[in-house]
Amino acid sequence: MAVMQAAFPPEYGEAWTRRQVEDAMLLGGCHYGLVAAHGGAPGTNEAAAGFFLSRTGYDEEELLLLAVDPACRRLGLGRRLLEQFAEGARTHGAKRLLLEMRRGNPAESLYRNFGFNQIGVRPNYYRSATAERIDAITFACDCH
Template identity: 65%
Template sequence: MNHAPDDIDRIMAVMQAAFAPEYGEAWNRRQVEDALLMGNCFYCLLTEAGEAPEGAEPAAAFFLSRYGFEEEELLLLAVDPEHRRKGLAAKLISSLETSAQKRGAKRLLLEMRRGNPAELLYRAHGFVPIGERVNYYRTPSGERLDALTFCKEIG
């Protein structure tokens, strides 16, 4: 599956703007490219108007997900801070649900660090906590953070 290099550039631009460096959550370009080469990873880009970018138009938000038998895991979801609180994350979650169902997913999964403010967004969209991993993440400074796992039944 080929992905336009400009789409990778768009993903990376949003990721650099959206993820705080102190948590080390942003992926590097190689990680994104490798995930997309696997064939079971998918992405969606949105402009600030909530549409797919055209031409050289920049993205304001994206998600990256991975499909496995009857499950789709949300790997990354990011909205450029300049474009937050405009409904882009909700539109991405809706798009993820629709596309995951078309691939045969019956549930969505995601994992995040404890204390991530995005937890409110996911709970508002029907994700419920199903587990935690104590001291799972390590920040660039060496601090250990718990991971929380969420699920949403969609099929």
């Protein structure tokens, strides 16, 4: 939760609450991955520097959340989390990976470099703290 609070700008309201994360995990079909600042799994009593949360649906795996602590960005941790996400998706039988993000999200280049391509737009889907409406962009890539 600390990584999420640090990683998501509050003006967009993208961070989930603890309850939302717990509810997603209880529904089943949700998976997560953690990464430490050194790029591997966090050891005992070692803080996570990033995480992802995903959901399996038929032959697709949807990335619900991905966050890296701002102090640990530009170290390849986002890419490592996407690799974990794709590996897990293959294990769950997924053929395609999906995600949605707000237009202007700086993580777009990370996703595109991983192989995601835009497949749709939801106009004015998100609302900022100042009531500005922002498009949601949907992306997909083959499960590689």
